[in-house]
Amino acid sequence: MAVNQHKSVAEAHRPFELKAANFTLPILRLFDNNVEAVAARLGAKVEKAPDFFRNTPVVIDLGMLPPGSGAIEFPLLVGLLRGYGMIPFGVRGGDKEQNTAAEALELAILRESYVRRGNGGDESKGGDERETAAEDESRPAASEPAQTAAPPRLSSQGFMLVKRPVRSGQRVYASGGDLTITAPVSSGAELMADGNIHVYGPLRGRALAGMNGNLEACIFCQDLQAELVSIAGHYRVSEHIPIELRGVPVQIFLDQKILRIEKL
Amino acid sequence: MARIIVITSGKGGVGKTTTSAALAMGLAQRGKRTVVIDFDVGLRNLDLIMGCERRVVYDFINVINQEANLNQALIRDKRCDHLYVLPASQTRDKDALTKEGVGRVLDELSQSYDYIVCDSPAGIEHGATMAMYYADDAIVVTNPEVSSVRDSDRMLGILSSRSRRAENNDEPIREYLLLTRYNAERVDVGEMLSVEDVQEILSLTLLGVVPESKAVLTASNNGIPVILDRESDAGQSYADMVSRYLGEEVPHRFIHAEKKGFLSRLFRG
Numbered sequence: 001m002a003v004n005q006h007k008s009v010a011e012a013h014r015p016f017e018l019k020a021a022n023f024t025l026p027i028l029r030l031f032d033n034n035v036e037a038v039a040a041r042l043g044a045k046v047e048k049a050p051d052f053f054r055n056t057p058v059v060i061d062l063g064m065l066p067p068g069s070g071a072i073e074f075p076l077l078v079g080l081l082r083g084y085g086m087i088p089f090g091v092r093g094g095d096k097e098q099n100t101a102a103e104a105l106e107l108a109i110l111r112e113s114y115v116r117r118g119n120g121g122d123e124s125k126g127g128d129e130r131e132t133a134a135e136d137e138s139r140p141a142a143s144e145p146a147q148t149a150a151p152p153r154l155s156s157q158g159f160m161l162v163k164r165p166v167r168s169g170q171r172v173y174a175s176g177g178d179l180t181i182t183a184p185v186s187s188g189a190e191l192m193a194d195g196n197i198h199v200y201g202p203l204r205g206r207a208l209a210g211m212n213g214n215l216e217a218c219i220f221c222q223d224l225q226a227e228l229v230s231i232a233g234h235y236r237v238s239e240h241i242p243i244e245l246r247g248v249p250v251q252i253f254l255d256q257k258i259l260r261i262e263k264l
Numbered sequence: 265m266a267r268i269i270v271i272t273s274g275k276g277g278v279g280k281t282t283t284s285a286a287l288a289m290g291l292a293q294r295g296k297r298t299v300v301i302d303f304d305v306g307l308r309n310l311d312l313i314m315g316c317e318r319r320v321v322y323d324f325i326n327v328i329n330q331e332a333n334l335n336q337a338l339i340r341d342k343r344c345d346h347l348y349v350l351p352a353s354q355t356r357d358k359d360a361l362t363k364e365g366v367g368r369v370l371d372e373l374s375q376s377y378d379y380i381v382c383d384s385p386a387g388i389e390h391g392a393t394m395a396m397y398y399a400d401d402a403i404v405v406t407n408p409e410v411s412s413v414r415d416s417d418r419m420l421g422i423l424s425s426r427s428r429r430a431e432n433n434d435e436p437i438r439e440y441l442l443l444t445r446y447n448a449e450r451v452d453v454g455e456m457l458s459v460e461d462v463q464e465i466l467s468l469t470l471l472g473v474v475p476e477s478k479a480v481l482t483a484s485n486n487g488i489p490v491i492l493d494r495e496s497d498a499g500q501s502y503a504d505m506v507s508r509y510l511g512e513e514v515p516h517r518f519i520h521a522e523k524k525g526f527l528s529r530l531f532r533g
Contacts, residue, residue, distance in 0.1 A: 166421075170424075189421070
């Protein structure tokens with residue numbers, strides 16, 4: 001290691017170098033895909049040692065889920081973990097469908113052997129770990145999980161415009177930009193964007209802005225009837241939205257990491 | 265080229281088969297060459313509603329598997345020369361419907377018919393997705409209650425993403441709403457969603473409102489499409505629906521409860 005450092009000082013003009021490194025990371029092993037059950041248990045755990053989990057990168061392990069347990073509500077789960085200060089950055093042991101869902105949220109897919117090599121070393125930020133994943137030459141496909149998940153309708157300017165109603169069961173994800181909907185969003189539909197979300201019509205489904213952790217992201221809608229709104233993982237469900245804010249134009253934003261809803 | 269219409273809903277028991285039979289009969293009565301196909305493989309009902317259950321020899325699956333040709337499987341309606349029924353198989357399962365097979369049969373029918381009405385099974389599984397895949401128009405049958413409305417909404421989402429038109433980036437499927445089993449009295453006292461409530465959630469072109477009616481059950485039991493019962497409110501509203509589908513402007517009826525007059529109140533209690 002010392003030799004390496006010496007070298008890098010000597011070749012200081014190089015802007016970066018790619019190296020492999022190993023980290024030990026906490027793993028959240030799911031036995032049940034019911035996110036609410038996870039939320040209850042996790043809440044109790046975090047309460048005991050809140051500092052322990054702060055800024056801790058976490059890998060979500062899906063290998064122990066009963067086979068055929070179906071889709072996991074990744075947006076909710078990731079929001080939950082972020083809400084407790086953790087940095088979920090990858091999954092392992094999932095099936096194809098779960099991996100696709102995870103990739104849509106820009107979670108890295110960690111291969112079993114790669115994860116197992118982890119041995120010693122300090123905990124790191126999620127970003128560093130993903131760099132290592134990119135270096136793993138035997139797995140080029142994992143190097144850019146986010147790009148494969150990019151929706152086709154995203155324009156080059158980095159925003160997405162949807163003019164048709166978003167129906168129950170549909171998901172729209174504007175990766176890397178804003179999402180604008182000029183039609184109703186039905187209950188059971190899910191809007192996700194790395195940037196802001198604008199809805200010119202009733203918003204009855206879920207809206208998750210700032211998916212990549214952007215605390216500045218906002219949600220604007222003409223008629224708030226949402227089931228759930230979330231910004232960078234800080235969420236609120238409909239029963240916690242005051243009645244006077246329902247059915248009116250609002251903006252939703254984070255103020256000191258507290259989700260606020262204000263009339264427009 | 266025929267226009268392919270799928271009658272769909274997501275939820276079961278809302279009146280898809282009744283609507284398919286009524287629409288097909290209504291189109292045929294106006295001189296359009298029409299064929300109605302039962303996609304509910306394993307739970308076929310359309311032949312009963314059409315009153316041709318005793319004349320089924322070959323079915324849709326036989327045609328798909330090329331065990332019979334179309335002319336052998338198509339049953340001509342005895343009441344209307346322009347109407348043919350292609351029954352489902354009662355003994356196979358839905359996996360027998362292949363995308364290629366269904367496409368081939370629909371292509372062949374397109375040569376000689378004006379309208380092909382596809383009666384979709386309930387649910388969003390294989391049978392339902394096959395029924396809608398090739399559609400040009402969709403009539404979403406909905407009852408005025410929340411679970412039916414939500415299922416219809418889900419179905420509309422699938423229609424806009426998993427059809428041939430969506431995959432080829434063609435003009436999207438034209439979507440219409442048909443409200444069935446509508447009870448204006450119960451709407452008035454707030455026990456049922458109103459037309460406006462449903463329209464607000466689904467935001468679709470309203471093709472018709474069919475009132476809850478005893479005539480529907482009677483007609484089904486007798487194997488007569490209810491549209492032939494011109495005396496009944498349900499029969500009349502289906503006739504209106506067919507007119508609207510063909511582009512005529514017909515005012516909506518049966519949406520509001522009739523005010524009971526003094527005399528009828530006196531005599532009926």
